[in-house]
Amino acid sequence: ETYRTVLDILRCNTKLEGLYKQVALSAFAFCRTYVRKIEFRRLCEILRTHLYTMQRHEATPTTQSIRQMRGWEGWSAESVELHLTIRFDQLDAATHLELFTEGFRTVDDIHAIMQFWATPPKAAIMATFYKNLAHIFYVSKNHLLHAFALFKYYTLLQREGTVLPDPEQRQLASAVVLASLSIPIRNHHSILLENAETAAGLLEEKDEHMAALLGFTSLQPPTRRQLLDDMTSLRIVNTALPEVAALYDQLYRSSAIDPLRIVSQIQPSLAVLTSHSSLNAYVPFLEELTIHLVLEQLTHVYSSVTLSHFYNMTNGLSSASPREIEQLIVRSRKDPTASVRVRIDHASQCMRFSPVLAFESQAKHLTRLGKSLQTVLDKVTPPPPSCSSVTLAAKKTLPATRAAMLHRRVRIEQHKEAFEKLQVEKAKADARKKAEAEAHRAKLEADRLEHEAKKRELEKVRKIKED
Template sequence: MSTFAKPENALKRAEELIHVGQKQAALQALHDLITSKRYRSWQKPLEKIMMKYVELCVDLRKGRFAKDGLIQYRIVCQQVNVSSLEEVIKHFMKLSNEKAEQARNQAQTLDDALDVEDLEADKRPEDLMLSYVSGEKGKDRSDRELVTPWFKFLWETYRTVLEILRNNSKLEGLYAMTAHKAFQFCKQYKRTTEFRRLCEIIRNHLANLNKYRDQRDRPDLTAQESLQLYLDTRVDQLKIATELSLWQEAFRSVEDIHGLMSMVKRTPKPSVLVVYYAKLTEIFWISDCHLYHAYAWFKLFNLQKSYNKNLSQKDLQLIASSVLLAALSVSPYDHKYGASHFELENEKDRNLRIANLVNFSLDSKRENREMPSRASLLSELAAKGVISCASQEVKDLYNLLEHEFLPLDLVSKVQPLLSKISKTGGKLSSAPSVPEVLLSQYLPTLEKLTALRILQQASQIFQSMKIDMLSKMIPFFDFAVVEKISVDAVKHNFVAMKVNHLSGAVHFGNMDIESDGLSNHLSVLADSLNEARSLIHPPVKKPSRLGENLMNLATTVEKEHRRLLARKSIIEKRKEDLERQILEKEKEEELKRLSLLKKSVDDERLRLLNDVKLREQERIRQQVLENERKEAEKMLEEKLGKKKKKTVIQGDVTKQAVMELALNEQLKERQELEKKLQKLAKTMDYLERAKRQEEVPLIEQAFQKRLEEEKILHEQEQLREIELSKQHHAGDLLEKNRLSRMLDHKVCIVASSFRLDILALLIFLLVIKGSYDPF
């Protein structure tokens, strides 16, 4: 690990490595600096280092390095300068997005390049084998290899940022903005798998927020701003889910919004509720929950009518028509008939869960529980004036299908109304939050309802009917479809009919002896026949039997007397038995009272003993706390001194608090000392620079003066040398004149010495040759 005295040195080192093409080494150097424990206090140069760090991470696609660095930087600056962390994260996301867009622009076949089911999944072995054995070496493969890694890195960037910003009250605005960008990424590129995973991530973050309520710096959902941010995030999630046609995820998003509203016990703004119920209408319509689809429309109608002051009469009429048609689209019979107990319980739980989403209050008691139904919805629509606000053709259709009895003419009157309704609809000019109202979507269900009404009314006036005639009465469907509809209606006891294909007829009614209709007819017939018999043969009055009764009066009185005596003895015996039972009951109650009294005395004695123990434990605990407080004050006095101790101690303190205070004070003193040293070093630098700047002209002046002095000294030395040379020359001339007298003697001596040298040389040569013997 490289160590740097200042953070700026690490940045310079990283730039030098980048210039020579060693980006990985530069990234490692900055990573070592950021993760070092030496730089735990925020400084302005650290922000520049983080900017360069995230740039290198994006260039090299090192998501893990980016996550580690951002986590360390969050620890450093979340208590001092959160805005710096926000700037770094925004820069990080901007660079990742730009790289992905740049790669997308370079690739011409974006659809092929992003044809990946899961951006987090690695390459499968079969994909690698296919890429080797196939001839896919053209532009498509190069685009996929160019674009897909960058989009994987962009998705990883969003996940990393959300993980870093989660459950922090100071960063919840940036968290919401990041979630919105991630949703837009999934929407733009149709990333359904990533969208589901993103929803699950946000859902887990909220669950952890509720789980760890004592966490420091956690967002307060009771605050209006925090709640609005979380609601906006989930509303955006709901919108994107419906646009991507992920209806199951949309339903879970609705549950998230409802759970969030229930958690804070606060009703959101009407604008949020409008989007909430508008998306519920789409979800329930797709899932064939027509009853709750109608209830959602009803809630939407009430919201628009109550809070939208700019709502025009035409738009109100269109919404009311949609509400009424949605209510008519609900099946007119109860689907619970014929279901098992287990299915009914599951259905009740499901209805309770869905009803909570549309804000129904259902009683928890089984016997008082009122489940929403078609009849209650229609009665509520009539009571709230929704039917009166609907268009005339919708009201006429409602009256025909619900209140008129026209089995033969119903189709001829309903068809023109349906054709008019199919052409009605469009976007609302004064209610932009409400989705486009298309009344034509209700035509299939209305046609099915018309067929059911015809079957129901025909079963009341016909006993049998030809299949051809029934097909003419229901021209919307083929008879096979009509038969399927009738089977479902018979299954749920809405109509009683049988189809005989051999005879080509339809038989209405149920001939079962236990059927309700037949039993009613039989009872009416029995009453009518009894009344007719009494009219034809009136009952004859019998003669009085008073004489016979008087003859048997004495016997009757005796029997009655005996009966009364027996009854009196029975009553007395019962009284005795009752008194005995009362005495036994009183004895049992007395025994119970004594046992309860004894038990209460024992409980009181145990309670007193427990109180004594608790008081003793509390006294010991208080004594221990008092000793710890004294030790803490003593430690604090030793570490900080008496003056700082008085300023720091406010209330009771503990050893841990003392240690933290001492560490904080030491850290503060160290920081102040570092600041003083930095200030002193800067002052010394300034003084040294000022001294040198002031010395420059003085040194130049001294140098020029010294040059002049040395020049004068040099001239004096030259003159002195010349004078000395002249004196030496004059003395040499005198010496020459003095020695010139001896020149002749010198020449003679030299010549004689030369002759001697010649003679000595000849003798030496002769000696060498042996011709001369001096002896």
Template sequence: MAPSSKPETVLKQAEGLVSLCVNMRKGRTAKEGLMQYKNIAQNASVASIEVVIKRFVQLADQKVQEAQEKADKVSAGAVKGTLEDVDDLEATETPESILLGAVSEDQSKDRTDRALVTPWLKFLWESYRTALETLKNNARLEAIYQQIAQQAFKFCLKHSRKVEFRRLCETIRLHLSTIAKYAHQPHAINLSDPDTLQRHLDTRFAQLSAAVELELWQEAFRSVEDVHNLLTMAKKAPRPSMMAGYYEKLTKIFLMSGNALYHAAAWNRFYAIVRSNPSAHPVKPADEEELSKLAGIVLVSALAVPLHADQNSVDPASSGRVSRLTALLGLSKTPTRAGLLASALASTMPTPLLKLVPAPVQALYDLLETSFDPLELCSSAAPVLKELEEIQEGIYQPYVAQLCDAILGRLLGQLGQVYDSINLSQVHELVAAIQVEGAGHVKVEGFIVAAAKRGEIPVQIDHATGVLYFTAGLFTSSSSDGASTSANTLDDAVQPSSADIVQTRLSTLATVLSTSLSVLFPPPPPTTQLASLLEAVEAERKSLAIKRALIVRRRELHLELTARQEKEEQGRKKAEASRKEKDEEAKRAIEEARKREIERARREVENIKKEEARQLAQNLSKRGNLKVDIDNMENLNTDSLMKLQVEQLEKEKRETSERLRIISKRMDHLRLEGAYRKEERPILAEDHAHQQAEDLAVFQASARSRREAARLAHDADLEIKERLGRMMDDYINTRGVMTGERERLAEEAGKAAEEESRLQEIETAKRKLEEEREQERAEQTC
């Protein structure tokens, strides 16, 4: 492996390239380098890709911080406020902005930040996008991809970048949509993997939180849809804390959109999760105080839902939107005001909800859902609403206006049960207690007209007489105050209306007739009933036996008919096949005759063309325009001969042109060389003399340097000789001692070798003698 292709070498080169690109703000170059490095290292060292990407983003972030510190030193003030004025980091400067900056004398903080901080801020945003594009659609790089995405969300939050946040969400959404496109590739992302899906969910929840903090409600709703789509793909239920955060963000989105029904439904779902698992609260574990506050919000949000919100949601034009919102909340059917209140009151673990809510909320519930006192409803509700507004943290403040509308609707419904008509002035007096000062009577009358237009309250206003008429039709329910959870709501009417009488007439008549029949025709005694039942059973058994016999006979007839039809069908098919075979034989004969005729005509045409081509070739050969063997031209025709002639002419023309060009170039070269030599002839002698002088000077200098070097070397050798001469006696003595020692050791080694050789010979002789004795004994024994 070459040193430059080793992983650690490539990693160092990649880090150096990234650092250089950041210093020079070359975003495109950095993107190309990161793409190439990913292609190189994704199969060998995935961790190194994470290191390079993190290093790239970290360096860009450091540059932004350094630019901010430098801007703070240049001019006082906060950087953040001026950076928010830059609407789009990807937009280039316009000519107007450049001219304005040139003629302006304002050297303010804004101008300093735009010059120092904004370019690096743009580069940091570009680095996030580059990192996401590099890491997308790769299962090995999925973890670092989600990490970079969450860092980008934090960047948008820190610098309040709303435009960039929208683009970031679109980019991540596009990457998710292309997962199926790249599913066939190696290391493709598999959303069926629980860990991968969980990482995507974490990123989408971070995206949702950021959208809510930036108050981008449309983007927040799209993020909710992304989360819901991923949740539908999950094989196991997500963590309760995650779902609690999901529903909490939905409450804010629905509150901003003005959808009170689904806002209350989201609070209901959130409260159900926190009540069953207090540690699932997004901020802190829910204690008794927190549960009380949540219970109050759940009940108040349900009471604030308009009384006829469920009727309005049944509109066919909006059924698709309603089902979509219902699916986002994880509900099987569309929520209703009555259902939300019933669900809230049904939660008794660990404590009933009505015992948890604050006293003003419980009082408001009693006024709207259990009591029937239209003349005192608004006056009793006014102090309760004031108490709700004054509760600490203002958690009920967003619901006050909606509660006023709910109280007004409840008032009109109860008045319709008691009165056929009422003065408008009296209605205004009843409502005055809950009206905002300065609102006047227009709001009340506008509410009445809107409710009548939607068909919620059968009412008419006569401004000439100043009277409000409750005009319930004969086929319209008089219980217009709608969805109440109290059991006695429908029974609170003081007197039945004409609509109630008409609507219940048939049911009353059916009840009376049933009672009369039971009196006129009393049921028979039990014994008679048993006998009649036995007779009916026997008759039924006989009828079943007859039916069974008929079914068996019909099945037999059907089988016979089927067999006869199959036999006829087979004969018909054989005859049809024989007829088709004869027709096909006749067609084949006709077709073969036609083909033979066509082949004969084709051969005649080819022969004519060949003869024409041969004559043309002979004519061209005679004129010398064609160089081809006339006897071997089976594959040539008139057109090919003309093309061949044109190609030969073109080739000869090109060869002639090339020869002329070479001759012209050669003549130009000879003329140029002759001119050069003619011009240089007078100065050759002068140049020769000058060159000789220079060579002599160089030779003399070289000789002097060689002599000086030889002299210095000779002096050094003499000095070494003198220094070594003083050690010669010691050297000779030491060498004599070492030589004597070596000779002694050699003699001892020789003696030892001789002794060992002698011993081996003795041992060999003994062994040989023993073998001879053994052989003699063996011979004597035999």
């Protein structure tokens, strides 16, 4: 109650925002230290009410709000940074107390405050934000957004130049790769074949809102393939543990997965990850992915497979019990975007695959056949005796093109240096003007004090003469 009273007194006053921040952080520390979850929820509601009041006054000021907010000078850069600092600590406290609903609401508050900031926040602050966001998405089992938040956390640390110890660096890179591999595989083509009306519902409204917090729009949603391709281009896989890099190659980069051998191939890597304290949480998702890939490969070849044969292929995975496999298939049937369509026939003790996937499998086989025939044709047809005219022309213009590219890079660097120099000069000019204004104000204040002193002295002399 004391914290609430003090926050209500200090709110909506620009000059007291620093004290408002200190009290809010102290209240979060109190809730975190003594595990006061109910009080923390009330504190979050109080701060959210204060934020809503400021937003409403900024959008549509009224006579009452103007009277209540007369001490508030609007959303300045310092004010936005201060409120973001409060919300980041609030998000950290919510994660620490495992109040993930409050964490989601706090993320919404942060996103709303960021709309008032013309320049992006500091990379170090955003790194902490994405770290907590990744944990919240993991608890909510949103594998796609968890992986993207973890990926942004890693890239921000790299951009900031944060030097981590080699074990921590490898562990973080491994977590990014494993989180990306754990994203469920979606097949948007199959859903369009089955029901075109559901194409607009590929991303639920909640997922679209959460994706917007990561910088994506409904027109360009985050995808599993996009993230996994970035693993190689940014050399994150090279930084990860060797076992994680091996899983990446076997479960994603491999052009053809052998359903009969894939389980035995990944078992050594999974055994190492199972013994790892922070990475073993991804093992069940990787095993589920392996089962999914085995089913997908069998779909391309067979119309049905006996259950005993399938259980032998997946023998060795801890999550490959008959009950868990059946639950996985049931979940895939409920999910309209799943890329595997399987039915279990208990009477015949077999799995039957959907004809929709058979159509897609035929299309893939035709594509592979065309590529193979083109490869054979290239080998059979003898190469031309000499280079074509286009190749010769390209070789002639290569030095000039390379020189132009180098010249362009130099010009870009020159423009960048000129812009930075202009910014430094502008900052110096602003500081000089501020110092001159401060000196002028001090001089006026000194003159006023001197004038008042002389006035008091004359008044004192006059009273002495009268006496």
